[in-house]
Amino acid sequence: MMGPNEILLAEPRGFCAGVDRAIDIVERALSKFGAPIYVRHEIVHNTFVVNDLKAKGAIFIEDLDDVPPGATLVFSAHGVSKAVQNEAAARGFQVFDATCPLVTKVHVEVAKLAKEGYEFIMIGHKGHPEVEGTMGQLDAGIHLVEDVEDVARVQPAQTERLAVVTQTTLSVDDAAEITAAVKRRFPTIREPKQQDICYATQNRQDAVKMLSPEVDVMIVVGSPTSSNSNRLAELARKLGVDSYMVDHPGELRPEWVEGKTRVGLTAGASAPEVVVQEVVARLKALGAVAVRKVDGIQETVKFPLPKGLRLEP
Missing domain, CATH: 3.40.1010.20 (4-hydroxy-3-methylbut-2-enyl diphosphate reductase, catalytic domain)
Structure with a gap:
């Protein structure tokens, strides 16, 4: 069987500033207040991240009934309704909001x-x-x-x-x-001053557009629930490239890359680089020899942490 020859890594890929901040909020809350820290909904849509935080003492819930009185609660990066905000306030939880800015x-x-x-x-x-x-x-x-x-x-x-x-x-x-x-x-409809689609979604999609003509198959690292990861796989397919999404390296099937010379590899905004590197190792085990980063936009966006979780000066 002929495996791939070269892996082309999309740039940028993986974590965006909002995801970095959300994970940081849960980890800092755990270190400051101790386990358990309750998190409403998956903090970001990624299995690896959620399991990692569970192991550190985070408890993921969907219903505020499942949070005991006096607990510390984190809202996920996706944001919550006013009803959820009001209910959390009424129940007196200590709340940290990890909603992406x-x-x-x-x-x-x-x-x-x-x-x-x-x-x-x-x-x-x-x-x-x-x-x-x-x-x-x-x-x-x-x-x-x-x-x-x-x-x-x-x-x-x-x-x-x-x-x-x-x-x-x-x-x-x-x-x-x-x-x-x-x-x-509705010709008179009002549009946002800046488009609502976030910079990281745009950049990762642009990177896939650049990469697609160069590769024979595209692998996207991301969880099935991740909207932006699904969009990356869809985009590559629209551009005529076979594209598959994997949550972890075990999901990568050898026949996807059999006889392919170049494999494109990217990751959704909630997918950690550690999983990307595990997929690289799996592709190497299937025969890939070279790994090349494709030049792309360097992201420098950083979002501040909520008061009460910033590192004391």
């Missing part, structure tokens, strides 16, 4: 425009925790569209004051297509 930016925009009487069209995936968190900023007036067909069906109460927001981890191209349909139907 780029998601918070969308929440702030929604709150601000709602006060001015706006309704919203939200582009996103139904049931995704980020979408539930953003739509849960208001009691009503946010209409979810998942695709161009949904745009034709949506019925806002009025169209004079209408704004569009998007989930931060969508396919850039899909979001642009749906936004165009929204603008055709």
